[in-house]
Amino acid sequence: MPRFIYTLAFGLVGLFLFGNFQCIEECEYPFLLRDWNAALLDNSGSEPLVTDSAIPRLAFGLRLSTQLSNDGQDTLRISETEECYLSALHPLRKIQLFAEQGFDSVKSGEDISLRFRIRHRTNSSLDYLSLDNNYNYFNYQAYAPIGAFDIDLLLVEPPSQPGAYHFSVKIQFDSIGILLNRDTFFTLPTIQLQ
């Protein structure tokens, strides 16, 4: 068989391989969630609002605010030709809520996280997520403008009676490769629930 046929076949195979198996390098943009704050929410209307005054207990919520930062830049600029994603440097692992004073069958200091839901809003939908393992939404942002970032928590099993209530929040983080205790604890002001 003529040599040029082998050469041609070899060339075509090479073209096929190099043409079809070009790998796109994945890249990762780390970010930090820091400067946490907590505020009380009144969700009586169509959207939750931060307030200091009395709140209907059926519409009570908490807002955890944080700053998403990345080396002092104003925005993250990600090349579209690379498969890049944003990843939390210290991923959010768990948010726990506690009743500082007991109510109904809840004892003082008891974990009442199951009575809350994360209000997760996207452009096209709204969902309520439980607080046990739904944190990837916050640890791998599809698009994250640098700056303020809110997590709204809604009380879906409120106390049966109106009165003054006192809650606290504990935010736990995973520390990847670094021994760093970044857990955050808030004790919220006493709130009057109607």
Next chain:
Amino acid sequence: MKTFWLVFVLCFAVSIGGFAQKDSIPLRPAWAAGFYGSLSGGYCFFNQPLKNTGIAAPNTSIASSGGLINLAGGLFFRNHFGVVVDISFYPAQNATIDLKSALIAEYQGYAVTYQSGEQVSSPVNHLSVGVSYAFPYRRWCFQPAVLFGSAEVVAAGASAQIKEIGTNKAFMMQYWPENSEYRARTLTLGGRATWYVGRYFGLFANTQFLGQWYDIQFRVDKTALIDHSVEKKTIQLKKFAVGATASVGVFLQIARWEQSGKNLKKLLF
């Protein structure tokens, strides 16, 4: 605008008749059978029976009144039967009541946020095939036809967030078209009057009356966000609609055979 198109179509049709009178010569086409194609534009009228149901099927678009384009082709024998393929494009509009208004009326005391989803796609097409019968007279040919076909129905999903005022309770309403590729069955009675300008070319006026049978279905998922319980129901809209079209255009004889009927039969079959 409707009046303009009516007058336009009418004047065009009358002008064809006028020319025919002027040029009327005892010339009868000698051909025995032929393939033809035609292109016409005009106006169509459709009633909107889905509007009066009181049921919201979001983003459902069906044929509505407005300008139309019609393409047709076929084979017909001089004496006298033929087959016709007809493709029309009609304007489309959202055929049902506004979903957000319907939800606000149903859920009073709730905050309704509506996600519109896909918008109306225009135009919708109508494909039909049928049989025709030709009555030639000098340069004229009148050709009534009966056609069976289907008309496009565009249905797309939508969602709405409904939150109870004064509480944290909320739910999502999601609408999924069960038959997004759905086409409504149609029956068309039509007739065209063609005036032969030359051996292969003509002008014509065409009128059609249509019946359309709609059977539109949506699945509705109502999901309570607190416990994620889902309540499902189905919306079904079965309605009959009627329409009428009038158009004028050009007719082109693509090929023809001038043999006798006997030879023609041999030629074709």
